[in-house]
Amino acid sequence: MDFLELLGAATRRNDSMLCVGLDPDPARFPAQLRGDGGRIYDFCAAIVDATADLVCAFKPQIAYFAAQRAEDQLERLMQHMRVNAPQVPIILDAKRGDIGSTAEQYAREAFERYGADAVTLSPFMGFDSVEPYLRYPGKGAFLLCRTSNPGGADLQAQRLADAPGQPLLYEHLAQLVQGPWNTNGQLGLVVGATYPAEIERVRALAPTVPLLIPGVGAQGGDVRATVRAGWRESGPIVVNSSRAILYAGGEADFAAAARAAAQSTREQLNAARALT
Ligand SMILES: O=C(O)c1cc(=O)[nH]c(=O)n1[C@@H]1O[C@H](COP(=O)(O)O)[C@@H](O)[C@H]1O
Numbered sequence: 001m002d003f004l005e006l007l008g009a010a011t012r013r014n015d016s017m018l019c020v021g022l023d024p025d026p027a028r029f030p031a032q033l034r035g036d037g038g039r040i041y042d043f044c045a046a047i048v049d050a051t052a053d054l055v056c057a058f059k060p061q062i063a064y065f066a067a068q069r070a071e072d073q074l075e076r077l078m079q080h081m082r083v084n085a086p087q088v089p090i091i092l093d094a095k096r097g098d099i100g101s102t103a104e105q106y107a108r109e110a111f112e113r114y115g116a117d118a119v120t121l122s123p124f125m126g127f128d129s130v131e132p133y134l135r136y137p138g139k140g141a142f143l144l145c146r147t148s149n150p151g152g153a154d155l156q157a158q159r160l161a162d163a164p165g166q167p168l169l170y171e172h173l174a175q176l177v178q179g180p181w182n183t184n185g186q187l188g189l190v191v192g193a194t195y196p197a198e199i200e201r202v203r204a205l206a207p208t209v210p211l212l213i214p215g216v217g218a219q220g221g222d223v224r225a226t227v228r229a230g231w232r233e234s235g236p237i238v239v240n241s242s243r244a245i246l247y248a249g250g251e252a253d254f255a256a257a258a259r260a261a262a263q264s265t266r267e268q269l270n271a272a273r274a275l276t
Contacts, residue, residue, distance in 0.1 A: 148192025
């Protein structure tokens with residue numbers, strides 16, 4: 001099954017548009033797992049097992065593993081998800097972006113070393129920095145478009161004076177991803193839940209591509225406004241929440257608390273969709 005089929009199947013099966021982000025910070029682990037970073041796998045595997053029937057995707061953030069010299073634990077976690085939650089696609093959040101020859105190595109890392117179903121990429125270096133990922137049939141790539149952070153507007157909201165219709169940079173990117181860049185239907189866009197008006201604009205310009213939407217939960221994005229702006233019958237959304245789910249509990253009950261938080265977020269998303 002390719003990424004889009006997996007995403008569609010998981011969304012239907014679990015009746016969920018929620019992606020649980022795996023951003024493991026050992027300083028916030030429950031006491032029994034705190035320590036030298038050696039228990040990252042155990043923490044994340046417990047979260048995966050507690051939420052696999054509630055999500056449409058998981059999104060491990062590679063920096064949290066690399067910073068702890070824990071890439072081996074990310075490999076084990078990817079394997080764990082493959083075996084224990086094979087129906088849930090995995091988006092490796094690495095936000096890579098480099099010249100073609102280096103992008104080939106990053107693509108190998110994401111799809112061959114880690115076995116991800118999709119990645120996040122920065123499109124700043126242009127199409128030839130994205131194309132190596134598209135050589136992997138069936139794999140997905142989400143390009144940063146209008147990100148959830150306030151500084152995202154510094155560049156993304158700049159007007160392109162010499163492009164037809166003078167779009168903003170993020171609008172131009174949305175058009176490219178809906179059109180000429182999306183040669184095999186593998187691309188999606190990242191838009192922040194913190195900017196629903198921009199989500200709506202991106203959705204108007206890119207009506208069918210999947211949108212990865214982080215920013216609900218810890219960053220305060222509004223669930224209802226996010227779904228209203230981004231969800232369409234023909235255009236899936238993957239709404240990510242990381243810290244608000246991972247650290248919902250804190251102590252021995254962390255996995256159960258994460259499950260309850262995931263369940264509540266999923267229900268809020270579905271309720272918002274029912275009103276749309
Ligand atoms: O690409 C991303 O996933 C991403 C894009 C964006 O615009 N904003 C954003 O927060 N993210 C990621 O989404 C996650 C958000 O985490 P929480 O704020 O804890 O829910 C982090 O892993 C971020 O790196």
